[in-house]
Amino acid sequence: MGKVEVVADAVISNQSEKDQGFVVTPWVVKGNVDYDKLIDQFGTSRITDELISRIKKLTGEIHPFLRRRIFYSHRDLDWILDRYEAGEKFCLYTGRGPSENVHLGHLVPWIFTKYLQDKFDAELYFEFTDDEKFLLGSTSDLESAKRIAYSNMLDLIALGFDPKKTFIFIDTDYMETMYPIAAKIAKHITFSTARSVFGFENSTNVGMIFFPALEAATCFLPSVLHGKNVPCLIPAGIDQDPYWRGIAREVAPKLGYYKPAQIHGKFMPGLGQGGKMSASQPETAIFTTDPPDVVKRKVLSSFTGGRATVEEQRRLGAQADICPIYHYYYYLFEENDTELARIYNDCTSGTLLCGDCKAMLAERVQEYVAKHQEKREKAKELIEDFIVADIRGGLKKRSGLS
Amino acid sequence: MGKVEVVADAVISNQSEKDQGFVVTPWVVKGNVDYDKLIDQFGTSRITDELISRIKKLTGEIHPFLRRRIFYSHRDLDWILDRYEAGEKFCLYTGRGPSENVHLGHLVPWIFTKYLQDKFDAELYFEFTDDEKFLLGSTSDLESAKRIAYSNMLDLIALGFDPKKTFIFIDTDYMETMYPIAAKIAKHITFSTARSVFGFENSTNVGMIFFPALEAATCFLPSVLHGKNVPCLIPAGIDQDPYWRGIAREVAPKLGYYKPAQIHGKFMPGLGQGGKMSASQPETAIFTTDPPDVVKRKVLSSFTGGRATVEEQRRLGAQADICPIYHYYYYLFEENDTELARIYNDCTSGTLLCGDCKAMLAERVQEYVAKHQEKREKAKELIEDFIVADIRGGLKKRSGLS
Numbered sequence: 001m002g003k004v005e006v007v008a009d010a011v012i013s014n015q016s017e018k019d020q021g022f023v024v025t026p027w028v029v030k031g032n033v034d035y036d037k038l039i040d041q042f043g044t045s046r047i048t049d050e051l052i053s054r055i056k057k058l059t060g061e062i063h064p065f066l067r068r069r070i071f072y073s074h075r076d077l078d079w080i081l082d083r084y085e086a087g088e089k090f091c092l093y094t095g096r097g098p099s100e101n102v103h104l105g106h107l108v109p110w111i112f113t114k115y116l117q118d119k120f121d122a123e124l125y126f127e128f129t130d131d132e133k134f135l136l137g138s139t140s141d142l143e144s145a146k147r148i149a150y151s152n153m154l155d156l157i158a159l160g161f162d163p164k165k166t167f168i169f170i171d172t173d174y175m176e177t178m179y180p181i182a183a184k185i186a187k188h189i190t191f192s193t194a195r196s197v198f199g200f201e202n203s204t205n206v207g208m209i210f211f212p213a214l215e216a217a218t219c220f221l222p223s224v225l226h227g228k229n230v231p232c233l234i235p236a237g238i239d240q241d242p243y244w245r246g247i248a249r250e251v252a253p254k255l256g257y258y259k260p261a262q263i264h265g266k267f268m269p270g271l272g273q274g275g276k277m278s279a280s281q282p283e284t285a286i287f288t289t290d291p292p293d294v295v296k297r298k299v300l301s302s303f304t305g306g307r308a309t310v311e312e313q314r315r316l317g318a319q320a321d322i323c324p325i326y327h328y329y330y331y332l333f334e335e336n337d338t339e340l341a342r343i344y345n346d347c348t349s350g351t352l353l354c355g356d357c358k359a360m361l362a363e364r365v366q367e368y369v370a371k372h373q374e375k376r377e378k379a380k381e382l383i384e385d386f387i388v389a390d391i392r393g394g395l396k397k398r399s400g401l402s
Numbered sequence: 403m404g405k406v407e408v409v410a411d412a413v414i415s416n417q418s419e420k421d422q423g424f425v426v427t428p429w430v431v432k433g434n435v436d437y438d439k440l441i442d443q444f445g446t447s448r449i450t451d452e453l454i455s456r457i458k459k460l461t462g463e464i465h466p467f468l469r470r471r472i473f474y475s476h477r478d479l480d481w482i483l484d485r486y487e488a489g490e491k492f493c494l495y496t497g498r499g500p501s502e503n504v505h506l507g508h509l510v511p512w513i514f515t516k517y518l519q520d521k522f523d524a525e526l527y528f529e530f531t532d533d534e535k536f537l538l539g540s541t542s543d544l545e546s547a548k549r550i551a552y553s554n555m556l557d558l559i560a561l562g563f564d565p566k567k568t569f570i571f572i573d574t575d576y577m578e579t580m581y582p583i584a585a586k587i588a589k590h591i592t593f594s595t596a597r598s599v600f601g602f603e604n605s606t607n608v609g610m611i612f613f614p615a616l617e618a619a620t621c622f623l624p625s626v627l628h629g630k631n632v633p634c635l636i637p638a639g640i641d642q643d644p645y646w647r648g649i650a651r652e653v654a655p656k657l658g659y660y661k662p663a664q665i666h667g668k669f670m671p672g673l674g675q676g677g678k679m680s681a682s683q684p685e686t687a688i689f690t691t692d693p694p695d696v697v698k699r700k701v702l703s704s705f706t707g708g709r710a711t712v713e714e715q716r717r718l719g720a721q722a723d724i725c726p727i728y729h730y731y732y733y734l735f736e737e738n739d740t741e742l743a744r745i746y747n748d749c750t751s752g753t754l755l756c757g758d759c760k761a762m763l764a765e766r767v768q769e770y771v772a773k774h775q776e777k778r779e780k781a782k783e784l785i786e787d788f789i790v791a792d793i794r795g796g797l798k799k800r801s802g803l804s
Contacts, residue, residue: 131581135585172578175577186607189608191608202597204592
């Protein structure tokens with residue numbers, strides 16, 4: 001198992017998690033995550049075949065991320081579907097802490113969010129938490145975090161979200177709407193609660209201590225803007241669960257709102273040995289802004305589940321389950337299940353050697369990234385259609401909400 | 403000495419202050435305050451005759467509040483005057499937590515602030531902390547605190563501030579400017595620091611824990627809006643000192659700003675026995691909205707320093723020093739020092755009886771309040787000239803700042 005280190009200022013000091021070789025908090029994901037254990041630890045529900053059938057009936061199409069259980073856990077997703085079936089639309093909420101360039105791992109929940117938007121005709125509220133990244137020390141100043149937010153936004157828009165139903169805001173630009181909601185939440189959260197949920201310490205700065213109220217506020221933003229209670233579904237990495245479990249879901253009934261529902265994703269691995277894709281290890285992460293030769297180099301230099309020699313691999317087969325290359329096919333680069341099974345079998349039987357497998361993936365990733373970059377370039381002209389900044393009430397007006 | 407009780411959610415648990423019979427924190431002032439002791443405890447400086455002479459030389463006029471040492475303590479006032487003499491103008495910053503109607507005790511620092519504005523041609527930044535009052539539980543909801551802020555604002559404007567140099571804002575209306583400044587401050591304040599300065603506890607809500615950063619932010623707002631370092635002088639009750647001492651003055655150098663200077667006032671007493679005027683004891687407070695008969699009744703029912711019988715009073719004289727009626731003349735209702743001395747001497751010699759003294763004061767207070775109410779009514783039409791709300795950058799534009 002990967003070595004576990006505590007790297008952020010504010011991090012859950014959860015000894016039991018450390019002992020088991022991984023840490024998952026809203027700020028740190030380290031080690032080889034045991035996703036089944038997380039379901040038990042966090043007390044979430046597994047996405048069952050039955051739930052998937054129900055989604056298929058409603059949408060006509062099951063996204064590979066669901067079929068492959070990349071999105072695998074939830075809270076109250078069944079309740080969201082009940083409401084939907086009863087004619088009550090839900091909103092989607094997700095976001096990003098902007099401190100670095102976007103990599104493929106970041107795209108995974110956003111791609112899934114777009115699927116949900118399309119299939120359920122759902123408004124998306126997307127929060128860039130520039131304040132969080134600054135307060136955590138991930139950026140040296142607040143202005144940098146904001147600049148990065150604008151850059152990251154291009155990646156989001158490039159995925160094809162519907163501007164009529166997608167509202168993007170940067171925290172510090174939208175504070176006159178967000179802060180009053182956050183203050184109402186904050187009044188119900190004691191330091192004790194925040195400490196037990198997030199592992200805050202006496203040395204944590206007071207901005208970070210308040211911040212969870214701002215992140216929770218977006219759950220109720222659709223209700224505030226619509227002037228009525230709107231169900232909210234949050235598609236995000238399971239590391240974000242403490243926000244909703246410990247804060248938003250606790251406070252919602254006290255403020256007269258629905259508890260936000262969630263659907264939890266796994267983390268796309270990096271190209272190294274174990275662990276999720278991380279911008280702090282740039283050689284094992286594919287950034288959306290990487291040029292083709294860099295993409296190729298990174299993929300070809302990847303750790304694999306291969307054997308020490310060709311002879312050995314022909315004899316024993318390679319280990320697809322621990323191989324990031326295989327996982328890349330699984331996550332993003334082989335949508336066809338039959339083809340994916342073929343790759344898996346050829347790998348584990350020793351038919352497919354790592355060099356060929358990496359070369360094939362490198363081409364696909366290069367093509368994917370190149371196409372993304374084109375769309376990302378075009379997004380620069382679309383940004384105004386999405387962003388809520390500087391103009392109070394702009395969101396409300398644009399979305400035609402009452 | 404008055405009984406000391408802890409009444410607010412978040413209050414300094416300063417046992418030594420309790421032991422000595424009074425508590426002075428930003429949220430609670432109880433008991434008979436020993437102002438000299440506060441100078442020692444807080445580590446502030448006394449306003450000396452020399453400093454007063456210097457102000458007189460610069461302004462030509464010494465306000466009775468200075469002469470009478472109602473404003474009696476400071477931090478770096480001498481430095482502010484150095485800068486002023488060197489041609490560098492300072493800004494004034496004060497504010498109010500809106501949870502109740504304004505009484506005469508609230509007007510004291512505002513009247514003094516107007517004197518400073520007039521004499522030093524200083525911009526005033528006035529912050530209404532609706533969020534603080536809501537987070538403290540002083541109002542049941544945020545909207546009430548805001549409504550009260552708008553009402554309180556009329557009392558402020560009624561005092562005759564110059565709209566060209568006075569910028570009033572309500573926290574939740576101005577958060578897109580305030581929050582980024584507060585976040586930069588908050589990053590430098592740990593929970594430990596906030597706890598030791600304000601006595602926060604584990605049960606304190608996370609909104610209150612963050613709030614001091616917002617109150618400190620206004621110290622640097624003039625610098626942010628002017629785009630250069632602007633000295634800031636805060637005229638306020640000495641109870642507000644912890645904000646500046648523990649937070650703003652500590653953080654200022656880290657953010658490249660001047661430390662805010664302060665000038666500290668005493669509290670106008672209530673009409674009861676001991677303690678400052680407080681809206682929580684409405685019968686001993688004169689509200690600016692009280693009708694004439696109520697004003698009269700309150701003054702005539704006041705506690706006094708009088709003796710048990712007329713005979714005894716004629717023989718021993720009354721005790722002006724413990725008498726709120728005398729203090730009312732001292733604070734607001736007898737500007738002439740010779741006249742004031744006459745009242746004091748007539749009182750303590752037994753010539754002036756309490757009934758007559760109260761009747762004379764009642765007339766003056768009635769007249770004062772009636773005039774204030776006229777100006778307060780007119781203020782309703784002026785409010786737009788002062789308030790910064792809903793429009794980002796409005797403050798900057800209106801003030802002609804670069």
